[in-house]
Amino acid sequence: MSYVSDVLEDLKKKSENQPEFIQAATEILESIEPVFEKHPEYQKAGLLERYVEPERIVIFRVPWIDDEGKVRVNKGYRIQFNSAIGPYKGGLRFHESVNLSIIKFLGFEQILKNSLTGMNIGGGKGGSDFNPKGKSDNEIMRFCQSFMTELYNYIGPDTDVPAGDIGVGSREVGFLFGQYNRISNEHHCVLTGSGLEYGGSLVRTEATGYGLVYITEEALKQRNDSFQGKTVVVSGSGNVAIYAAEKAIMLGAKVIAMSDSSGYIYDENGIQIPFIKEIKEINYGRISEYLDYFDDENLTAKFVEGSNNIWDLKCDIAFPCATQNELDGDSARKLVSNNVKYLSEGANMPCTLEATEILQKAGVVYLPGKAANAGGVATSALEMAQRSSKLCWSFEEVDSRLKAIMVNIYHCIDQAAKEYGFEENYVIGSNIAGFIKVANAMMAQGVV
Ligand SMILES: NC(=O)c1ccc[n+]([C@@H]2O[C@H](COP(=O)([O-])OP(=O)(O)OC[C@H]3O[C@@H](n4cnc5c(N)ncnc54)[C@H](O)[C@@H]3O)[C@@H](O)[C@H]2O)c1
Known part of the structure; x- marks a missing residue:
């Protein structure tokens, strides 16, 4: 048994009734194993035992x-x-x-x-x-x-x-x-996502969704491709989903479906985001109300009960933006058989471990949530910077910083994956790139 698997086994025993935590820990720990082979000093410092607690x-x-x-x-x-x-x-x-x-x-x-x-x-x-x-x-x-x-x-x-x-x-x-x-x-700046009238930052509302599209745009660009003309399915219809859909459309894509926990709406002509915003951000209503915005002659959208089946739809790009484990092995197989090319996680851990494996094996460009949805927290940190300096940056300024951060994250995780011999595996790339900075800070600070 390796150091990493010993720590993981111990963690599993101690956290028996914490399945989501074990799922996340298994994925992360297994993928950072090569880091411990390169850095035996981490084991001497009991770094991983401290990191998981x-x-x-x-x-x-x-x-x-x-x-x-x-x-x-x-x-x-x-x-x-x-x-x-x-x-x-x-x-x-x-x-x-x-x-x-x-x-x-x-x-x-x-x-x-x-x-x-x-x-x-x-x-x-x-x-x-x-x-x-x-x-x-x-x-x-x-x-x-x-x-x-x-x-x-x-x-x-x-x-x-x-x-x-x-x-x-x-x-x-x-x-x-x-x-x-x-x-x-x-x-104090003790909560980010504050209203603009009391210290909030422009773009914070849009940040996670826009960031998700910016990092995917960079992945497309590296493959000489773009959002132009792509068909996109977005699950959820909350904060992340709405702004991911909005930005994808701004870049020339067509968003054909969105969901909430009751079911999904599908329109091959493209979903109109202002209606979703009104239903979800103002009325706190259900997604099926989308159909009420059209009279009979203009109604091309339909509502389908049960949100999981959204992954049966054919698309080029999938953005799961609802909740954890919403996309399982069967859904992943469906997406692959329908030739999906890119999947970027707007939600945290929306794909089960089985789904992740299926997508990666099939060569789908798979950007995990911890990289792909980091735009929200990054913009929160920009909000903290503005609050502490008593400055308010323009929408364009925050948006361009957000884009630069997302492009940088893409190259960081791409580089880490290559450096450790796992080219195009962005799960491993994200875990390793994120972990090394934290590990080195922990090493510098002694056993605390
Ligand atoms: N808001 C952020 O800045 C941010 C940042 C990073 C990650 N995330 C993650 O993104 C996900 C969504 O967060 P949010 O802020 O958009 O939340 P939200 O409450 O605004 O929206 C969640 C949406 O998901 C829908 N939903 C819930 N269960 C569903 C299911 N089983 N199938 C389909 N739809 C379902 C809800 O109806 C709602 O539309 C979460 O995993 C969250 O942790 C959010």
Whole structure:
């Protein structure tokens, strides 16, 4: 057994009921094995045992009162996984599926993602099993205030700077920030994704989706190709999905399908993104409402129940942008048989390990989430830079920095994959490129 497999086996034993965390850890640890062969000093320093153990996990009670006056209790989480290269940074997820395993897997991935951005930000993640869907604005406000009253004790502009994720958009960030500001009496940059009126950055809303398209554009460019005339399928219809679809269309592609957890809409003539924005960003509605925007003569779109079947559609480029493990082996086989050429992950770990293997074996250009969706956190770091310097950059300035970061990430992961003899394997390239920076920082800082 190698050092890496020993640590992985031990981790599996200790984390038996954390399947998502084990899934992410297995993928990452197996792919960084060659790094340990080149750097035996890492093993001497017990680096991997320390790397897989979060620096801190906070789990707390979040009591709040619903509109009927009934007391409700949810669980709150914040995992501060690794601060070797900078303050913890990573979003908050509010969804009923949230548990320790999911927050740990997200935090673990975040360490490498943040490292890949080239900015000095460590890895963290948090959230709650509270689902804002179906709750009134007042209920969401009361929940957010209660959540922040406890989280406040553990975060700070140079300690830990959370942001949004699934279920945490501009409304929730506003309520969370309001409570932080009220308790601390400090207008700190302690949450990114803030409203533009109170310190937010232009492009933060678009950043993850646009970044996903920029890195894919670079992969296309390296193969003398472009988005022009390509057919794209995007799963989800939230923050990442909407702006990935918007930018792909701006670059000449046709987005033929998008989904939510109830099903997907398909239109061979192309989806109109302004309608999706209205349904999802303003009305918080269901994707099937898209059909209501057309009268009978102009209706070419259809709604299909069940979101998983979206991968049966024929496309050149697939962007899974909904949630973890949404694309399994069968879906990957379908995509391959329909000749998909590129798959870039907007969501975190949307492909199962089996799906990843199938796509890579078939020669699909596969860009994993920790590289492909790093544009959001990178722009959050740009937001932090603007806040601390009291400057506001223009849309064009932030957008061009974002694009430069995504192009740089592509070349970094491409280079690392080549250097270690795994050309075009961007899973290995991302894990190795992200890991080496963190490992060297940990080595420099001694056993902590
Ligand atoms: N927002 C960011 O900046 C950001 C950055 C990096 C990664 N991510 C990741 O991207 C993914 C989406 O995040 P978001 O911010 O867009 O969240 P969001 O809440 O804005 O949107 C999530 C979307 O996915 C849909 N959905 C949920 N389960 C689904 C399923 N099984 N099938 C189809 N659709 C489903 C929801 O209806 C919603 O439209 C998550 O994995 C998140 O961790 C987000």
